[in-house]
Amino acid sequence: MNSTGAERWTAHLMGNYGIPPVTFVRGAGTELFDDAGNRYLDFLCGLAVTGLGHSHPRIAAAVAEQASTLLHVSNLFVTEPQLEVAERLDRLVRSGTDLDEPGRVLFQNSGAEANEAALKLVRKFHGRGRHGVVAAFGSFHGRTMATLAATGQPEKHEPFQPLPEGFRHAAWNDVAAFEAALDPSVGAVLVEPLQGEGGVNTADAGFLRDLRLLCDERGLLMVLDEVQTGLGRTGAWFGFHHAGIRPDIVTVAKALGNGVPVGAVWATAEVAAAFRPGDHGSTFAGQPLVAAVAREVLRVMEEVDAPRLAEERGAELTALLETLPGVAGVRGLGLLLGAELTPDVLADRTAVDVARACLDAGLVVNGVTPTTLRLAPPLTVSSDELAEGIGILDDVLTAGATGGAA
Numbered sequence: 001m002n003s004t005g006a007e008r009w010t011a012h013l014m015g016n017y018g019i020p021p022v023t024f025v026r027g028a029g030t031e032l033f034d035d036a037g038n039r040y041l042d043f044l045c046g047l048a049v050t051g052l053g054h055s056h057p058r059i060a061a062a063v064a065e066q067a068s069t070l071l072h073v074s075n076l077f078v079t080e081p082q083l084e085v086a087e088r089l090d091r092l093v094r095s096g097t098d099l100d101e102p103g104r105v106l107f108q109n110s111g112a113e114a115n116e117a118a119l120k121l122v123r124k125f126h127g128r129g130r131h132g133v134v135a136a137f138g139s140f141h142g143r144t145m146a147t148l149a150a151t152g153q154p155e156k157h158e159p160f161q162p163l164p165e166g167f168r169h170a171a172w173n174d175v176a177a178f179e180a181a182l183d184p185s186v187g188a189v190l191v192e193p194l195q196g197e198g199g200v201n202t203a204d205a206g207f208l209r210d211l212r213l214l215c216d217e218r219g220l221l222m223v224l225d226e227v228q229t230g231l232g233r234t235g236a237w238f239g240f241h242h243a244g245i246r247p248d249i250v251t252v253a254k255a256l257g258n259g260v261p262v263g264a265v266w267a268t269a270e271v272a273a274a275f276r277p278g279d280h281g282s283t284f285a286g287q288p289l290v291a292a293v294a295r296e297v298l299r300v301m302e303e304v305d306a307p308r309l310a311e312e313r314g315a316e317l318t319a320l321l322e323t324l325p326g327v328a329g330v331r332g333l334g335l336l337l338g339a340e341l342t343p344d345v346l347a348d349r350t351a352v353d354v355a356r357a358c359l360d361a362g363l364v365v366n367g368v369t370p371t372t373l374r375l376a377p378p379l380t381v382s383s384d385e386l387a388e389g390i391g392i393l394d395d396v397l398t399a400g401a402t403g404g405a406a
């Protein structure tokens, strides 16, 4: 960002994000351009949001057409795009499961709100006294009061205490720890199928299946937070599909709007029936603009077979990363990958510094932990773009290792 921009930013915006380094003005596919005309490869997608890339012609057309047709009527009325989004989401959630009966969808405006609604649905379903929820350490579920309480990062809780009660945390990938955290007040478990914000931590084979069995045994609802992993990114329509399990509640958001803010909760018909008129609501949720865009996102994703793209390009990206001397290991699934950097690379800098050096060199990634880079390119990324991006990363890692300026 130039100095005038930085001044205006500091003078008028709250300081909860830190001063942004770049002002982006335009994007196309995997490419981004800043206000000085510099080109970048976007291997982050605004935090796994723009899965179909920037300025996708079909998405742009859907925005323009709906903008000049109907923007808002409130949830006292239904609009056509919502219906198709709900139908498609339901079909995709249930694909690869043994669920024959259609579930139900509730629109929200973001990931946190989708999780917040899911948590309220759990309370309404079980009734008073069984409001407890067990989530995983290292998880991320949002920034509202309840989703912050559900987030398994206690240091994030401290400044905002007291938070809603009833949330407890158990070690990731450890079903025995989840079981030990149960008591009669617990009504649900809440997990991501792959922890994104927590550092790209993949679930062990069997962890989600064992958790499902535990939920069945104890009459608990299994809530899958697919806000980051949903809609193809991991190489399956939903991350939980890799485990072959049946969810009770699934939340989605990020990729659903390809950049317009929209979230949704899916629940089995039995669970969804707990919400009666008046129990929950939102003025904007599922309004015509975002619903028309989400409808087009889902249509395009199905046409291009988004999960297959993520699986194929993800395998290529993993292989490329593994050839880099500065990369000690690669975690994740599909096109949601974490590259663990070597102690050598990290001798005098963190992964956050490396991500910053990548940005200066024209590659957008992020340091998701002090030692891990997160890579989440669009599902439409080309093999050439992957090779180009990894070339940039290689240069940045090598420059650091030889003591050169990054």
Ligand SMILES: *Cc1c(COP(=O)(O)O)cnc(C)c1O
Residues within 6 Å of the ligand: 110, 111, 112, 113, 115, 140, 141, 142, 143, 192, 196, 197, 225, 226, 227, 228, 229, 253, 254
């Ligand atoms: C990003 C994220 C959220 C929060 O979504 P917002 O749209 O930022 O509120 C919740 N859960 C997971 C797994 C996420 O990655």
